[in-house]
Amino acid sequence: MTATAERIKNEEGLFPTAPRPDSETKPVADRTTTNPIFNNQKLKLGLFGTNCSHGLTISHVETTYETSWEHTKAIAQQADRMGFEALVPIARWRGFGGTTNFNGNSFETYTWAAGLAEATKNIGVFATSHLPTVHPVMAAKMATTIDRISGGRFGVNLVMGWFAPEMEMFGQKQGEHDDKYRQGQEWVDFAKKAWTEPGLFDFEGDFYNSQRVESYPKPHQGPYPALINAGNSSAGMAFSARNVDVNFAALDTIENMKSYSDKIRGMAREEFNRSLDVMTYGLVVVRDTEKEAKAAFQEVLDKGDYDAAENVTSLMGMQSQSFRAQIEQFKERFVAGWAGYPIVGTPEQVTEQLAAVNDAGMGGFIMGMIDYNEELKYFDENVMPLLKEAGLRH
Numbered sequence: 184m185t186a187t188a189e190r191i192k193n194e195e196g197l198f199p200t201a202p203r204p205d206s207e208t209k210p211v212a213d214r215t216t217t218n219p220i221f222n223n224q225k226l227k228l229g230l231f232g233t234n235c236s237h238g239l240t241i242s243h244v245e246t247t248y249e250t251s252w253e254h255t256k257a258i259a260q261q262a263d264r265m266g267f268e269a270l271v272p273i274a275r276w277r278g279f280g281g282t283t284n285f286n287g288n289s290f291e292t293y294t295w296a297a298g299l300a301e302a303t304k305n306i307g308v309f310a311t312s313h314l315p316t317v318h319p320v321m322a323a324k325m326a327t328t329i330d331r332i333s334g335g336r337f338g339v340n341l342v343m344g345w346f347a348p349e350m351e352m353f354g355q356k357q358g359e360h361d362d363k364y365r366q367g368q369e370w371v372d373f374a375k376k377a378w379t380e381p382g383l384f385d386f387e388g389d390f391y392n393s394q395r396v397e398s399y400p401k402p403h404q405g406p407y408p409a410l411i412n413a414g415n416s417s418a419g420m421a422f423s424a425r426n427v428d429v430n431f432a433a434l435d436t437i438e439n440m441k442s443y444s445d446k447i448r449g450m451a452r453e454e455f456n457r458s459l460d461v462m463t464y465g466l467v468v469v470r471d472t473e474k475e476a477k478a479a480f481q482e483v484l485d486k487g488d489y490d491a492a493e494n495v496t497s498l499m500g501m502q503s504q505s506f507r508a509q510i511e512q513f514k515e516r517f518v519a520g521w522a523g524y525p526i527v528g529t530p531e532q533v534t535e536q537l538a539a540v541n542d543a544g545m546g547g548f549i550m551g552m553i554d555y556n557e558e559l560k561y562f563d564e565n566v567m568p569l570l571k572e573a574g575l576r577h
């Protein structure tokens with residue numbers, strides 16, 4: 184380093200530059216005008232898990248679904264044409280074994296989102312990011328790039344990582360549950376600074392320490408991309424209530440949806456003086472008759488890969504002998520929809536069920552399907568008009 188460069192670095196910060204133009208230091212538009220996740224549809228709709236093998240079904244049920252780029256792109260474009268709000272991927276680095284190696288074949292989600300941002304026109308495109316695996320400077324820059332590609336339709340699902348064997352791939356030991364949310368808090372504070380700070384900034388914390396950080400340009404949508412989080416524990420709910428726009432929850436009954444939604448919306452309001460939306464997810468099976476829909480759902484269970492489901496439930500710590508029956512029942516919920524809330528029936532019944540979910544405080548439903556590509560067309564023709572008639576969509 185020359186003496187002059189050394190002096191500049193010490194006295195004025197690293198390589199000071201002329202003031203940056205607005206095109207670099209300001210977003211292009213307010214996110215409520217660019218990102219459909221903030222639109223005024225009463226019930227928002229999305230797809231979940233279309234970047235991973237077997238999607239939300241731990242099963243050998245017959246399907247044309249596959250994790251190829253052409254296939255995942257076709258699904259995204261179909262959902263885009265239907266006016267859906269969100270494409271939410273699963274962040275997954277290894278499979279769950281069994282005969283399916285469930286979710287073992289997967290696309291990394293920032294790069295997946297970048298490709299789909301270019302391939303779609305209106306739908307919100309998300310990455311799901313295991314925060315400990317990516318530095319906030321890197322993540323903020325990738326998010327900004329995807330947001331610019333999409334014209335402000337991008338968002339990040341912030342997850343801490345619960346699946347120890349995949350965190351070990353990154354050389355990370357699974358620490359205390361709530362510590363992960365402490366790191367997550369620093370991560371999100373840091374990333375928000377990178378997205379909004381017009382000049383240089385330092386960041387000092389327990390997990391991150393960086394000097395003279397800059398990040399240009401800013402995202403297309405201001406102040407920063409939509410943020411969602413799927414924390415459902417006390418620490419997770421508090422993280423969501425404080426930081427994000429949407430909490431994603433795994434909920435098993437309409438009553439639990441109602442109490443969960445009241446609780447987390449109340450936390451956001453009372454503890455952080457802000458509001459957030461709540462959404463849930465599950466496997467959607469719609470057929471002409473109730474009998475056919477139930478049979479299709481049952482086929483997922485009958486052809487289930489219960490070894491992989493066992494791996495999931497035991498990794499989640501559900502090994503207690505005394506709750507054997509509940510665990511067996513729980514395994515079935517994983518096999519048919521990753522423990523989400525199943526929506527099964529005729530177009531009319533599915534509309535009623537989605538209305539009940541919405542009435543229970545869920546602002547959106549993020550779907551899995553046995554065969555996304557084929558079933559979306561049926562959903563478009565037979566369910567979308569009923570959702571409009573029911574006042575859930577316009």
Ligand SMILES: Cc1cc2nc3c(=O)[nH]c(=O)nc-3n(C[C@H](O)[C@H](O)[C@H](O)COP(=O)(O)O)c2cc1C
Nearest residue numbers: 273274311342344345413414415416419431432433
């Ligand atoms: C809708 C939804 C999506 C999730 N997506 C992922 C994911 O892609 N990758 C992951 O490792 N965990 C994912 N999780 C797990 C959550 O990050 C979280 O670990 C779990 O909901 C338990 O909440 P807690 O962290 O507050 O204990 C998801 C959870 C839900 C409900």
